[in-house]
Each structure stands twice: as C-alpha cells, then as structure tokens.
Amino acid sequence: MPKLMADDIATALKRRIAAGDWSPEGRIPPERDLAVEFGVARNTVRKAFDALERDGTIVRQVGRGTFITARDADTLAATVARMEDTSPADMMEIRLLLEPAAAAFAATNASASELAAVREAHQAAVEAREMPEFEHLDAEFHHRIFACCRNEFLKEIHNLMRILRNQAPWFDMKRRSFSEERRHLYCDEHQAIVDALVARDPDRARSAMAAHLRTVERNLLGRNGPDL
Amino acid sequence: MPKLMADDIATALKRRIAAGDWSPEGRIPPERDLAVEFGVARNTVRKAFDALERDGTIVRQVGRGTFITARDADTLAATVARMEDTSPADMMEIRLLLEPAAAAFAATNASASELAAVREAHQAAVEAREMPEFEHLDAEFHHRIFACCRNEFLKEIHNLMRILRNQAPWFDMKRRSFSEERRHLYCDEHQAIVDALVARDPDRARSAMAAHLRTVERNLLGRNGPDL
DNA sequence: GCCAATTGGTTCACAATTGGATCACGGAGG
DNA sequence: CCTCCGTGATCCAATTGTGAACCAATTGGC
Structure with a gap:
C-alpha cells in the first residue's frame, strides 16, 4: 500500500493532461469512471482533483464535468487572433x-x-x-x-x-x-x-x-x- | 446521457456549413429533420443553433427556416473549420x-x-x-x-x-x-x-x-x- | 380570401449524469 | 490508544438531454 495515493493519482492525471490524452479545452472523464479506471475510491480521485483545481489546471462544474483549462496557445481561436x-x-x-x-x-x-x-x-x-x-x-x-x-x-x-x-x-x-x-x-x-x-x-x-x-x-x- | 451533445452538434453544423454541405442557396434543413438525422431531441438541436445564431453564422425565421448568413467561405472561422x-x-x-x-x-x-x-x-x-x-x-x-x-x-x-x-x-x-x-x-x-x-x-x-x-x-x- | 401544412419559438415535467458533501468503517503507523 | 487516510455508501444540487404539447409566422393550394 503506497502512501498518499491521492498525490500519486494527481501527478498521473497531470501527466496525462500534459500529454494531451484528453484534448486541450477538453473534458476529463467523470470522477466515477476514473475511480474505476484507477481501481480506487471516488473520494480519492476527488482529493487528487482538488489539488489540480487549486493549481488551476482544471475547472469543475456540477452537472457538466471536469475540464482542462486550455492555455491560450493551444486553442484555434487564440491562434487565429494572434495571426x-x-x-x-x-x-x-x-x-x-x-x-x-x-x-x-x-x-x-x-x-x-x-x-x-x-x-x-x-x-x-x-x-x-x-x-x-x-x-x-x-x-x-x-x-x-x-x-x-x-x-x-x-x-x-x-x-x-x-x-x-x-x-x-x-x-x-x-x-x-x-x-x-x-x-x-x-x-x-x-x-x-x-x-x-x-x-x-x-x-x-x-x-x-x-x-x-x-x-x-x-x-x-x-x-x-x-x-x- | 448528458454528454454535451449540443456542443458537438454545434461544431458538426459549423463544419458542414463551412464545407458548403447544404448551401448554396443558404437554407439549412428544418430542426425536426436534423434532430432525427443526429438521433437527438429537437430541443438539443435548438441549443446548438442558439450558439450558431449568437455568433452570427445563421439566422432563423419562424415559418420559413434557418439560413446561413455569411455565405462567404471567406471568413476566418469558416477557413479554420475547413482546415x-x-x-x-x-x-x-x-x-x-x-x-x-x-x-x-x-x-x-x-x-x-x-x-x-x-x-x-x-x-x-x-x-x-x-x-x-x-x-x-x-x-x-x-x-x-x-x-x-x-x-x-x-x-x-x-x-x-x-x-x-x-x-x-x-x-x-x-x-x-x-x-x-x-x-x-x-x-x-x-x-x-x-x-x-x-x-x-x-x-x-x-x-x-x-x-x-x-x-x-x-x-x-x-x-x-x-x-x- | 381562406385553410392546411410547414417551421421556428416557447414551455414543461421527467430522467440521467455529474460534481459536492458527509459519514461510518477499518487498517497502518506512531 | 489515537490519528491519518482510503473505502464505500448515501444524499444533495446543478446541468443537460428527452419528449411532448402548444403558439406564431410563413407559404402554398383551393
């Protein structure tokens, strides 16, 4: 039993976000699904998400889902605007x-x-x-x-x-x-x-x-x- | 299954407009037909159209239909959509x-x-x-x-x-x-x-x-x- | 000129999904 | 023994999609 699973999951999520597993501006799977995927309780996934939300890499909305806060450089609209x-x-x-x-x-x-x-x-x-x-x-x-x-x-x-x-x-x-x-x-x-x-x-x-x-x-x- | 279908449909519609699918006379099929085509409730199609109407790519008229405003394929948005x-x-x-x-x-x-x-x-x-x-x-x-x-x-x-x-x-x-x-x-x-x-x-x-x-x-x- | 069909506009109740919050339980480690 | 943390469960609140009904404007045939 590794200590601080929530932290591990948080870093794993960060890497997957950085790697573009879920496209920028995109939606992250529901907490319940991720809990199953990581083989972990939903509460633990939530803990991990809390950290990501604090440092601003994700935004959560009740009833909608969890979203990656797209950096400006990564959106079509912003790119065209700069052009x-x-x-x-x-x-x-x-x-x-x-x-x-x-x-x-x-x-x-x-x-x-x-x-x-x-x-x-x-x-x-x-x-x-x-x-x-x-x-x-x-x-x-x-x-x-x-x-x-x-x-x-x-x-x-x-x-x-x-x-x-x-x-x-x-x-x-x-x-x-x-x-x-x-x-x-x-x-x-x-x-x-x-x-x-x-x-x-x-x-x-x-x-x-x-x-x-x-x-x-x-x-x-x-x-x-x-x-x- | 709320999975942000309206957004998906909105982008699909934008792309088809940009590609000139049902142009050239500029009329888009009735909401009821599109709802069937997308396998979705009419209200959902309307949500998608609301977005397109807000950013000015379509105009709706009761009793007549929905029409593409910028018939010009010469807008930045349309160009990017085609890309x-x-x-x-x-x-x-x-x-x-x-x-x-x-x-x-x-x-x-x-x-x-x-x-x-x-x-x-x-x-x-x-x-x-x-x-x-x-x-x-x-x-x-x-x-x-x-x-x-x-x-x-x-x-x-x-x-x-x-x-x-x-x-x-x-x-x-x-x-x-x-x-x-x-x-x-x-x-x-x-x-x-x-x-x-x-x-x-x-x-x-x-x-x-x-x-x-x-x-x-x-x-x-x-x-x-x-x-x- | 009138009526029927078509089409967008509006509203409503309902169900499903999803994040938010809380609690009791149990094991690990001090 | 006590604390910390993950587990599992339950309930809440917000959002979205569904299906249906009805209204209003336009069009075209009679």
Missing part, C-alpha cells in the same frame, strides 16, 4: 516560401479547366482599371493557382493569408503603394507565371512566382527582398 | 515545405537562450518513455524551432498545424505508427537537427529537418516521400 497582428514583412516572408512552391505544384497538377480559371482571373485583372478591383482580382489569381495544387490545406492557408491581407491596415498600405505603372508590371509578371503553368514547367513557374513576389515585396515594404 | 478536415498527406506536404525552411531560419536567427530551449525540449523527449508524453515533447521540440525564426506568422501557422494534429483522428494514427525503435530513430534525427542549429549551419539544418520529416512521413503514411 491578425501579422506584420507585412512576416507575411511576405511566408508568401515567398509558399507561393513559388504552390506555383510549381500547380504546373504539374493543374487540370485544364483549372488552368483556364487561372488565365481567366489573370485576364480579368489585366482589364481592371481601378485599384480595389484590381486588388481583388489579383488575389483571386493567386488563389486560383493555390486551388490547382491538389492540397486542400495549402489552399486554406493561402485563404487565411488573403483574409488577413484584406483587413484595414493592409488595405491602406496596398493603396499607398499602388500605381498604374506597378499594375502593368504585375500583369506582365502574372503573364510569365501563366506561361510557365501552361508550359507545365514547374521550375519556371516557381522562379516566375518568386520574382513576382520579390517585386511585390519591394513595392510594399520599400526594400529589396533577399536574393533567393 | 480541420486536412488529410495527413496534405499536412505532411506542407510540413515538408515549411519546417526545413524554418530550421534554416532558426540556424541563422536563434538567440542562445532559444537554442537552449530547443535542446532542452529535445533532451526531455529523449528521456520520455511513454508514447503520449513523447508525442507532446516531440511537438514542443518542433515548435521551439519555429519560435526561433523571428517570424511570428510562421510560428502561428505551425501552432495551427500542431493543434490540428492533436485532434482525434490524428492521435489514433500516431499511436498506431509508434514504436520504441522509431522513437529512437526520431531522437537521433532530432539530435542531428540540434547539432546543425548549434553549428549555425542553415543548409545542414534544412536538410536534417527534411530528412527527419521524410522519416515521419514514411512511418505515418506508410510510403516514401518524394526525394526532394
């Missing part, structure tokens, strides 16, 4: 990481109709004259490339970036950096990307996209990107 | 894209204390014996590398991936693929990454991480990754 503070520089760094790869994927994986959709978005952007409309079509162009990748997760990550970039501070920045000359440059670079996709040339697609993004970075942040 | 269905293969593809780059960033940018934190997590993982604990420390190791990158957005993306991988279907998959032998292999590969970081060698860090992830991919998906 909303992303700086333009950080964002550009990630775009530079993901989009050339996405363009390469697209060059190998895209179906004919998907390619047509990309060209169509490009064409629409060429014809757009005002800044908000061009902005929207530009984003659509990039998004359709991601839609060719055969990777839903990558597509959703880009979706996320697009939403973040559509929020107020970004919009002002884009407006300030916009000019007719730059719009033409972007269209040319888009054309180069489309050409590479149509040619099914992943490497050229990758480098065309990288070149384009470095241009965007230069215009947006007023400095040279790294030479990748 | 929850990410397949392991897609996830691994993105990890293979981001983590080697992150390791390279870390090799150049990490502060001494951040490097120490990475080593500490590695050491703890080496000493862990049980599968859930090792799993958790393994994730922590990877996350601390991202924390060295000087890119908050990249860090949060990884956080997001970590949370997704902690959900039920993934957990079972990881458990099945786990073995003592593989744990040792992972530890060795982690060591190689740590060595490269300490040596401040971005290229070696990148390739060590890539090699590690290909091992993980092989074990998790039971096939060879592409030779990058």
